[in-house]
Amino acid sequence: MSAALKLTDLSKTFPVGKRLFGAPKAGVKAVQPLSLTVEQGETLGIVGESGCGKSTLARMLVGLLPPTTGQIEIDGAPLDNADPATFGQKIQYVFQDPISSLNPRKTIRQIMDAPLRHLHGMDAKARTARIAEIFAAVNLREEFLDRYPHEFSGGQAQRIGIARALAADARILILDEPVSALDVSVQAQVLNLLADLKQKFGLTYIFISHDLAVVEAVSDRVAVLYFGSVVEVGPADQVFAAPRHPYTRLLADSAPVVGRALAAPEAKETELPDPLNPPEGCAFRARCPRATEVCAGAVPSLEVQSDSVSAACFHPLADTD
Amino acid sequence: MSFLRLLSRNRLALAGLIVMSVVVLLALLTPILPLPDPDVTNTAERFKKPFSERALLGTDHLGRDLASRLMWGTRLSLAVGFAAAVAAATIGAAIGVIAGFYGGRVDNVIMRGVDMLMGFPYILLALAIVAALGPGLLNALIAVAAVNIPFFARNIRGVTVGIAHKEFVDAARLCGMSNARIIITEVVPNVVPVIVIAMSTTIGWMILETAGLSFLGLGSQPPQADLGSMLGEARSALITNPHTSVVPGAMILVIVMAINLLGDGVRDALDPRLKSGALSRPMPTTMVRRTDPVPQPEGDGILSLRNLQTQFHVKDRIYKAVGGVDLSVRPGECLGIIGESGSGKSVTALSIMGLVASPPGVITGGAVHYKGEDLIGAPYETLRHLRGDRVAYIFQDPLATLHPLYTVGAQLIEAIQSHHRTSTSEARARAIELLKSVRIPNAEARVDNYPHEMSGGMRQRVGIAMALANDPEVIIADEPTTALDVTVQAQILALLDDLRRERGLAIIFITHDFGVVAQLCDRVAVMYAGRIVEEGPTDAILNAPAHPYTARLMACVPELGQGRRQLAAIPGLPPVVDKLPAGCAFADRCPKAASACRSGDIDLGPFGPARKIRCIDPEIPVQEATA
Ligand SMILES: Nc1ncnc2c1ncn2[C@@H]1O[C@H](COP(=O)(O)OP(=O)(O)OP(=O)(O)O)[C@@H](O)[C@H]1O
Ligand code: SF4
Ligand code: SF4
Ligand SMILES: [Mg+2]
Numbered sequence: 020m021s022a023a024l025k026l027t028d029l030s031k032t033f034p035v036g037k038r039l040f041g042a043p044k045a046g047v048k049a050v051q052p053l054s055l056t057v058e059q060g061e062t063l064g065i066v067g068e069s070g071c072g073k074s075t076l077a078r079m080l081v082g083l084l085p086p087t088t089g090q091i092e093i094d095g096a097p098l099d100n101a102d103p104a105t106f107g108q109k110i111q112y113v114f115q116d117p118i119s120s121l122n123p124r125k126t127i128r129q130i131m132d133a134p135l136r137h138l139h140g141m142d143a144k145a146r147t148a149r150i151a152e153i154f155a156a157v158n159l160r161e162e163f164l165d166r167y168p169h170e171f172s173g174g175q176a177q178r179i180g181i182a183r184a185l186a187a188d189a190r191i192l193i194l195d196e197p198v199s200a201l202d203v204s205v206q207a208q209v210l211n212l213l214a215d216l217k218q219k220f221g222l223t224y225i226f227i228s229h230d231l232a233v234v235e236a237v238s239d240r241v242a243v244l245y246f247g248s249v250v251e252v253g254p255a256d257q258v259f260a261a262p263r264h265p266y267t268r269l270l271a272d273s274a275p276v277v278g279r280a281l282a283a284p285e286a287k288e289t290e291l292p293d294p295l296n297p298p299e300g301c302a303f304r305a306r307c308p309r310a311t312e313v314c315a316g317a318v319p320s321l322e323v324q325s326d327s328v329s330a331a332c333f334h335p336l337a338d339t340d
Numbered sequence: 341m342s343f344l345r346l347l348s349r350n351r352l353a354l355a356g357l358i359v360m361s362v363v364v365l366l367a368l369l370t371p372i373l374p375l376p377d378p379d380v381t382n383t384a385e386r387f388k389k390p391f392s393e394r395a396l397l398g399t400d401h402l403g404r405d406l407a408s409r410l411m412w413g414t415r416l417s418l419a420v421g422f423a424a425a426v427a428a429a430t431i432g433a434a435i436g437v438i439a440g441f442y443g444g445r446v447d448n449v450i451m452r453g454v455d456m457l458m459g460f461p462y463i464l465l466a467l468a469i470v471a472a473l474g475p476g477l478l479n480a481l482i483a484v485a486a487v488n489i490p491f492f493a494r495n496i497r498g499v500t501v502g503i504a505h506k507e508f509v510d511a512a513r514l515c516g517m518s519n520a521r522i523i524i525t526e527v528v529p530n531v532v533p534v535i536v537i538a539m540s541t542t543i544g545w546m547i548l549e550t551a552g553l554s555f556l557g558l559g560s561q562p563p564q565a566d567l568g569s570m571l572g573e574a575r576s577a578l579i580t581n582p583h584t585s586v587v588p589g590a591m592i593l594v595i596v597m598a599i600n601l602l603g604d605g606v607r608d609a610l611d612p613r614l615k616s617g618a619l620s621r622p623m624p625t626t627m628v629r630r631t632d633p634v635p636q637p638e639g640d641g642i643l644s645l646r647n648l649q650t651q652f653h654v655k656d657r658i659y660k661a662v663g664g665v666d667l668s669v670r671p672g673e674c675l676g677i678i679g680e681s682g683s684g685k686s687v688t689a690l691s692i693m694g695l696v697a698s699p700p701g702v703i704t705g706g707a708v709h710y711k712g713e714d715l716i717g718a719p720y721e722t723l724r725h726l727r728g729d730r731v732a733y734i735f736q737d738p739l740a741t742l743h744p745l746y747t748v749g750a751q752l753i754e755a756i757q758s759h760h761r762t763s764t765s766e767a768r769a770r771a772i773e774l775l776k777s778v779r780i781p782n783a784e785a786r787v788d789n790y791p792h793e794m795s796g797g798m799r800q801r802v803g804i805a806m807a808l809a810n811d812p813e814v815i816i817a818d819e820p821t822t823a824l825d826v827t828v829q830a831q832i833l834a835l836l837d838d839l840r841r842e843r844g845l846a847i848i849f850i851t852h853d854f855g856v857v858a859q860l861c862d863r864v865a866v867m868y869a870g871r872i873v874e875e876g877p878t879d880a881i882l883n884a885p886a887h888p889y890t891a892r893l894m895a896c897v898p899e900l901g902q903g904r905r906q907l908a909a910i911p912g913l914p915p916v917v918d919k920l921p922a923g924c925a926f927a928d929r930c931p932k933a934a935s936a937c938r939s940g941d942i943d944l945g946p947f948g949p950a951r952k953i954r955c956i957d958p959e960i961p962v963q964e965a966t967a
Pocket of ligand 4: 818
């Protein structure tokens with residue numbers, strides 16, 4: 020069986036200082052060429068700090084942004100046009116802000132109708148039946164259908180967002196910080212719902228979050244993004260427990276954990292590199308305690324380290340570090 | 341309905357509405373009213389005075405009945421003004437929506453064109469258009485509509501840009517909708533209110549502009565009457581027979597005034613801020629209305645809250661945001677307040693210094709003792725003196741506290757000088773020292789940065805530097821790290837921790853993250869539905885939570901290092917604080933709820949030597965409270 024999703028050298032450069040005519044002055048490399056594979060039924064977690072390119076990557080995957088280079092393959096078939104309708108049937112997106120992803124002037128029924136009508140051309144009767152089925156799956160009552168988005172709490176609105184994504188009948192869901200706008204007690208409800216749905220419908224997830232603990236709890240594999248590149252990828256239970264890349268280690272050490280003493284793991288200034296003026300060599304160099312001259316000379320590439328973990332570093336950490 | 345009610349609250353708008361209704365009604369009824377033909381000349385009867393026989397408002401220079409001409413003229417002017425407004429709004433909005441939705445080059449080209457139109461003085465532009473098309477009412481209408489298009493285009497474009505970047509537009513794309521369909525079904529319904537507002541505030545001027553063109557003889561052509569042409573024809577008789585000018589002039593005045601008053605009313609009524617009842621200007625400190633006796637100071641805390649109650653009175657509802665909170669913090673101590681969204685953490689924090697907006701906020705009971713002195717109901721001067729000087733706040737969003745147009749140095753200097761008389765150079769030196777103390781690298785140069793030139797983490801550190809500016813004794817930090825990345829958060833927490841150890845600061849730290857509480861706070865208070873449900877030493881509570889809510893909340897939170905697993909969720913939602921159930925607020929979600937839990941108020945009672953809990957059936961026996 021082919022991989023659910025395969026990305027080859029996918030990258031995105033945003034033009035900066037656009038002019039009315041002619042080429043833009045410069046470009047920001049939001050996502051550096053990256054290759055990733057997601058197996059059928061897998062949950063791939065993506066973590067990284069703000070501005071590291073998580074959302075840009077996600078938006079390329081669903082066709083909301085055309086990639087600058089590279090290719091996206093779904094179930095072995097390349098998707099080479101950026102038409103969201105074609106993407107929409109194969110891959111769907113669940114947004115970070117549940118309320119603002121629902122049009123305030125439409126009823127929930129109108130919102131749910133849209134994918135069924137425009138992606139699958141269903142008639143009114145078939146739509147009603149399908150909506151009932153989906154609402155049952157996400158534990159929403161059908162009486163909600165004639166209400167407007169502002170009448171719902173964040174958790175309910177996020178369920179509606181998930182229901183809409185399911186309605187498109189796509190096998191792959193991109194979950195872009197799906198619970199970070201929610202309260203912890205509600206967050207757990209939504210995460211558990213996502214796990215159930217995955218089982219029930221055989222879905223594949225890409226789960227983006229800045230919360231390492233949440234990612235670890237829901238993912239099979241985790242990719243760590245820094246400055247637009249994957250710096251480490253591997254099984255979820257190993258990436259944070261035994262980081263290979265110094266940046267992953269920094270992230271894991273910074274997360275506040277009950278029972279661990281407070282310590283600023285990083286004394287240096289934690290400025291991200293300037294995207295307009297990217298550093299030579301390894302982008303993490305300025306913050307890295309292990310940096311040497313080699314790191315300034317070349318960009319490390321993602322290489323298999325051990326236990327199916329890959330890291331992009333010239334001096335990866337070992338278990339003993 | 342609620343729109344009409346809001347509108348009618350505004351007396352002037354209501355007057356405008358009534359006057360306009362009468363005028364419009366008369367204009368509509370004109371054809372069936374028993375009026376003489378407005379265009380029949382009768383030179384024998386010229387310049388009859390008002391109130392004369394068979395001519396209520398007199399006649400004009402050709403002996404035409406003024407009342408009749410006024411009615412027909414008003415009808416025409418209103419129709420033309422309205423048509424011009426609709427045309428300008430439709431075309432302008434269409435241009436604005438397209439430019440705003442597509443953005444990029446489309447937007448650039450369109451908006452440069454609009455800018456060019458706006459560059460002309462607009463009466464000149466209207467004149468030029470009429471000159472090109474020739475005089476006539478229709479051409480005047482076109483000219484007035486055309487000169488108003490840029491106004492609509494600009495306004496609507498701005499709104500559309502905001503909407504086009506909303507997530508629901510992306511969602512619509514993923515549902516397979518075409519751009520045209522997205523514009524029609526997703527964008528337009530959301531800009532219509534703005535179009536209505538823009539129209540209601542400009543239609544009056546458009547009527548005036550049409551009248552102006554007619555006055556100059558470029559609009560309606562004789563013998564047809566509109567208000568402008570009536571005024572124009574009366575010009576030569578202004579001195580001898582002023583009534584011929586006064587009649588149409590007064591009507592123009594009445595119409596434009598009424599429409600503008602009404603338009604302002606419509607605009608205000610559609611403003612979402614008013615719907616929440618925040619019509620009036622906020623008071624400098626929170627309103628206080630205590631009926632019960634004020635509690636006396638107690639304990640050795642530098643700041644202690646006793647039975648603090650804060651409510652929001654919105655229309656006929658009362659939200660008990662804070663329903664009796666007791667807290668106390670000692671110098672050098674860090675007290676954590678943890679709870680879900682809406683549990684009243686922020687309102688508690690803001691009540692301390694009277695910073696809750698009033699209306700709708702009201703402090704209805706309790707006391708806040710700062711060194712034994714009650715701050716609730718203290719005069720504004722006392723609070724102003726303490727705010728930022730002895731008790732300082734750090735908020736979640738540093739951008740909200742920093743002014744975008746001043747350098748951080750200037751703002752720090754102002755913060756220092758507003759409480760202490762120092763020279764600017766001294767204050768500047770102090771500002772640099774403060775930036776160093778929050779570990780901003782290269783503070784001498786950074787002091788002249790504007791907030792937007794700094795990263796989120798640095799801005800938050802400037803926020804802390806501001807809070808430290810006057811060496812306060814208490815810092816109240818409301819989720820200061822929630823918006824930050826974990827690596828930056830770790831630094832800021834370490835910084836706060838150092839500060840309280842070095843300077844003996846008392847910190848009240850609000851958060852919803854147990855990890856943060858565990859690392860920073862000595863004691864923690866768990867809030868639910870406006871009340872503290874459990875309080876005590878952090879270690880004891882995190883090791884062995886006694887309140888069912890604390891225990892379940894902790895189980896919801898995944899913790900790093902535990903691998904993939906199912907999370908325990910709490911079913912249901914917290915209660916809304918305007919409809920709190922009797923007894924335990926958590927009962928509906930608590931698996932152990934019994935009838936005793938719902939029958940009456942449950943007190944925050946002692947649990948072991950150092951803890952307190954608001955529950956009749958704790959999760960652990962008292963003996964384990966000090967685990
Ligand atoms: N201006 C206001 N008007 C009416 N109700 C308000 C207002 N501000 C707050 N409330 C209500 O008071 C209650 C407590 O709100 P508060 O902001 O203190 O919660 P919080 O615990 O700080 O939540 P969060 O974690 O989201 O910051 C909520 O029910 C809220 O809806
Ligand atoms: S390549 Fe060098 S600088 Fe980059 S993370 Fe590895 S050790 Fe650090
Ligand atoms: S008082 Fe009763 S309902 Fe409330 S938390 Fe305790 S056991 Fe549960
Ligand atoms: Mg708050």
